[in-house]
Amino acid sequence: xxxxxxxxxxxxxxxxxxxxxxxxxxxxxxxxxxxxxxxxxxxxxxxxxxxxxxxxxxxxxxxxxxxxxxxxxxxxxxxxxxxxxxxxxxxxxxxxxxxxxxxxxxxxxxxxxxxxxxxxxxxxxxxxxxxxxxxxxxxxxxxxxxxxxxxxxxxxxxxxxxxxxxxxxxxxxxxxxxxxxxxxxxxxxxxxxxxxxxxxxxxxxxxxxxxxxxxxxxxxxxxxxxxxxxxxxxxxxxxxxxxxxxxxxxxxxxxxxxxxxxxxxxxxxxx
Numbered sequence: 390x391x392x393x394x395x396x397x398x399x400x401x402x403x404x405x406x407x408x409x410x411x412x413x414x415x416x417x418x419x420x421x422x423x424x425x426x427x428x429x430x431x432x433x434x435x436x437x438x439x440x441x442x443x444x445x446x447x448x449x450x451x452x453x454x455x456x457x458x459x460x461x462x463x464x465x466x467x468x469x470x471x472x473x474x475x476x477x478x479x480x481x482x483x484x485x486x487x488x489x490x491x492x493x494x495x496x497x498x499x500x501x502x503x504x505x506x507x508x509x510x511x512x513x514x515x516x517x518x519x520x521x522x523x524x525x526x527x528x529x530x531x532x533x534x535x536x537x538x539x540x541x542x543x544x545x546x547x548x549x550x551x552x553x554x555x556x557x558x559x560x561x562x563x564x565x566x567x568x569x570x571x572x573x574x575x576x577x578x579x580x581x582x583x584x585x586x587x588x589x590x591x592x593x594x595x596x597x598x599x600x601x602x603x604x605x606x607x608x609x610x611x612x613x614x615x616x617x618x619x620x621x622x623x624x625x626x627x628x629x630x631x632x633x634x635x636x637x638x639x640x641x642x643x644x645x646x647x648x649x650x651x652x653x654x655x656x657x658x659x660x
Contacts, residue, residue: 429583490529
């Protein structure tokens with residue numbers, strides 16, 4: 390938490406000011422997260438200060454919120470080209486990315502509990518830069534990055550504007566996908582084995598038998614197999630979402646996922 394607050398200070402994210410008349414501040418909160426490595430093990434424990442963006446007023450506290458995200462097919466194409474031509478593959482990460490973006494709106498935020506000095510306890514944070522949780526944080530960061538990267542003569546792809554990362558050497562792990570490579574045979578593959586194992590444990594399916602087909606032949610699904618209680622419905626609707634992330638590297642489950650996702654809003658045990 391101290392490291393996060395130091396980042397806020399070094400980036401001059403806000404200035405403590407006396408509240409103007411008629412202002413409506415937004416709150417803030419702490420979010421804790423574990424960063425998982427390529428082997429599925431925890432590598433870092435992180436604490437992040439976020440704004441309660443859900444209290445922002447459209448047209449007053451924010452306008453646009455759009456952020457372009459790299460498409461899965463683009464990643465596959467680039468990896469395939471790299472494998473064919475034996476290109477080097479590197480990855481990068483921008484730390485505290487959102488703190489680099491500036492905001493145009495006048496936004497005031499409460500101070501974080503535990504980091505308030507007695508002399509300034511009546512003051513509020515006047516935000517200058519975007520902070521995690523703000524509605525416009527994604528776009529503010531993207532605008533700033535776009536300006537900086539273009540200053541180095543980079544050209545944005547008009548069909549798929551992408552995100553960029555910290556230089557970690559040879560690529561081995563990206564978007565939760567483990568990359569393995571045999572350069573002598575010009576082969577490159579992707580796997581989400583650690584993620585899939587985690588999903589199986591989550592839904593108590595780790596002891597299930599392995600299948601050779603992506604979907605059991607002759608299965609017929611209908612709405613009559615939907616759950617009868619809200620508790621069962623909540624349990625089941627999380628499964629297609631979890632499996633959809635595995636489709637990045639395991640295309641064989643796409644057909645079964647497509648069929649079962651039709652009942653995602655009210656999926657039962659049979660689905």
